[in-house]
Amino acid sequence: xxxxxxxxxxxxxxxxxxxxxxxxxxxxxxxxxxxxxxxxxxxxxxxxxxxxxxxxxxxxxxxxxxxxxxxxxxxxxxxxxxxxxxxxxxxxxxxxxxxxxxxxxxxxxxx
Amino acid sequence: xxxxxxxxxxxxxxxxxxxxxxxxxxxxxxxxxxxxxxxxxxxxxxxxxxxxxxxxxxxxxxxxxxxxxxxxxxxxxxxxxxxxxxxxxxxxxxxxxxxxxxxxxxxxxxx
Numbered sequence: 001x002x003x004x005x006x007x008x009x010x011x012x013x014x015x016x017x018x019x020x021x022x023x024x025x026x027x028x029x030x031x032x033x034x035x036x037x038x039x040x041x042x043x044x045x046x047x048x049x050x051x052x053x054x055x056x057x058x059x060x061x062x063x064x065x066x067x068x069x070x071x072x073x074x075x076x077x078x079x080x081x082x083x084x085x086x087x088x089x090x091x092x093x094x095x096x097x098x099x100x101x102x103x104x105x106x107x108x109x110x111x
Numbered sequence: 112x113x114x115x116x117x118x119x120x121x122x123x124x125x126x127x128x129x130x131x132x133x134x135x136x137x138x139x140x141x142x143x144x145x146x147x148x149x150x151x152x153x154x155x156x157x158x159x160x161x162x163x164x165x166x167x168x169x170x171x172x173x174x175x176x177x178x179x180x181x182x183x184x185x186x187x188x189x190x191x192x193x194x195x196x197x198x199x200x201x202x203x204x205x206x207x208x209x210x211x212x213x214x215x216x217x218x219x220x221x222x
């Protein structure tokens with residue numbers, strides 16, 4: 001039986017919760033990148049290290065641009081991925097229906 | 112009277128000098144970028160600072176890729192630009208003909 005994740009409906013109350021969760025996850029993930037880059041940068045000693053840093057930043061930027069997609073139809077996947085990566089916990093999504101949380105947890109396992 | 116910079120001939124002895132000069136300039140310029148990035152990185156506090164750093168690195172990389180062109184026909188322009196930017200001095204080019212040095216100094220003023 002396929003989960004109908006594409007047709008999930010969101011109430012305005014749930015949108016408030018998901019919007020806040022995305023913001024929280026974004027802040028956590030970007031703070032982590034900032035910390036990592038400060039560490040990497042302190043170890044830079046030659047120009048090739050900088051080009052590696054450049055590539056790393058470009059990749060993270062591309063990744064973040066795509067990941068924090070706030071369209072309704074993508075929301076379950078986006079939140080599930082953020083849970084899988086550790087940027088969100090079930091607690092951050094408290095207030096969403098049990099059905100949605102169950103779907104997200106299942107998605108987080110298979111993503 | 113136009114300077115015939117495009118038709119400049121280089122002896123193998125001069126090529127040895129220009130090759131070493133390019134290497135010296137590249138080491139000076141890249142060491143300066145490394146120093147600058149380490150300073151910038153220590154001041155990074157949020158993700159937008161990192162994207163600025165990313166843009167800065169991409170621009171420097173693009174700039175360096177184009178600048179250190181070691182083809183004979185570009186050499187006078189390349190060396191003149193490096194002199195203008197302060198990465199090379201006349202001393203670094205000691206051994207080149209007076210004619211070439213004069214052309215380079217003139218180019219450095221108008222570039």
